[in-house]
Amino acid sequence: MSMSPALTDLVWPRRTERLVLRPPVLDDMRAVHAYRSDPETARWLTTLETDLEQMASRLLDGARTLVVERDGEIVGDLMLAVKDAWSQREVADEARGTMAELGWVIAPAHRGRGYAVEAVRELVTAAFELGVRRVEAGCFAENAGSRRVMEKVGLRQEGYYVRESLHRDGTWRDGMSFGLLADEWDLEARRPRG
Numbered sequence: 001m002s003m004s005p006a007l008t009d010l011v012w013p014r015r016t017e018r019l020v021l022r023p024p025v026l027d028d029m030r031a032v033h034a035y036r037s038d039p040e041t042a043r044w045l046t047t048l049e050t051d052l053e054q055m056a057s058r059l060l061d062g063a064r065t066l067v068v069e070r071d072g073e074i075v076g077d078l079m080l081a082v083k084d085a086w087s088q089r090e091v092a093d094e095a096r097g098t099m100a101e102l103g104w105v106i107a108p109a110h111r112g113r114g115y116a117v118e119a120v121r122e123l124v125t126a127a128f129e130l131g132v133r134r135v136e137a138g139c140f141a142e143n144a145g146s147r148r149v150m151e152k153v154g155l156r157q158e159g160y161y162v163r164e165s166l167h168r169d170g171t172w173r174d175g176m177s178f179g180l181l182a183d184e185w186d187l188e189a190r191r192p193r194g
């Protein structure tokens with residue numbers, strides 16, 4: 001059976017022009033909880049955090065979270081979750097661990113400065129350096145900020161789903177999916193080729 005790549009296979013921290021990306025430690029959790037427990041920030045996120053310890057065990061245990069720092073201060077966090085691609089049964093082993101699902105949050109106080117785009121360019125690059133062949137990310141269609149981040153990074157819109165996602169307010173909302181393949185990404189320039 002083939003081994004899936006993991007975030008721990010890369011060298012951390014990774015630096016961009018203004019930001020540092022690294023796996024989180026327990027000490028980071030208070031800062032992360034402060035913005036993730038804000039209902040406005042969590043409006044389109046899977047989880048509206050309440051309990052700090054529950055959040056910490058989820059974010060620290062999975063080896064799929066990174067924190068984003070600017071000048072030593074936490075400004076947001078990222079997800080890079082390695083997954084199996086869909087495949088037919090006979091070739092399932094070859095599809096294992098070939099894909100990464102990506103996610104991002106920037107704290108309200110630090111938005112509007114291009115941090116999300118800068119961090120996600122590095123996140124995509126890290127995923128392809130890990131060796132996955134495809135990255136993907138999803139959002140509620142109404143999440144204009146997240147859609148713009150994906151467009152600016154150069155991910156391709158691949159799906160639009162009508163009222164397929166249930167929001168915590170009880171309403172079914174439209175969803176979107178974006179993706180890109182490793183051979184479409186320039187690792188040096190940190191953008192799509194061509």
Ligand SMILES: CC(C)(COP(=O)(O)OP(=O)(O)OC[C@H]1O[C@@H](n2cnc3c(N)ncnc32)[C@H](O)[C@@H]1OP(=O)(O)O)[C@@H](O)C(=O)NCCC(=O)NCCS
Pocket residue numbers: 040041042044045104105106107110111112113114115116117118138139140143144145146148149152
């Ligand atoms: C979406 C989010 C990560 C953007 O963070 P950010 O650091 O402010 O983003 P950037 O500064 O890199 O901006 C990227 C682009 O998106 C645009 N943008 C950001 N927020 C926007 C919004 N609410 N509506 C429309 N456009 C928005 C910016 O104007 C910029 O585009 P431009 O250069 O053409 O002007 C941030 O708002 C956030 O954390 N939201 C809550 C969590 C969330 O929804 N995460 C994604 C779940 S799928």
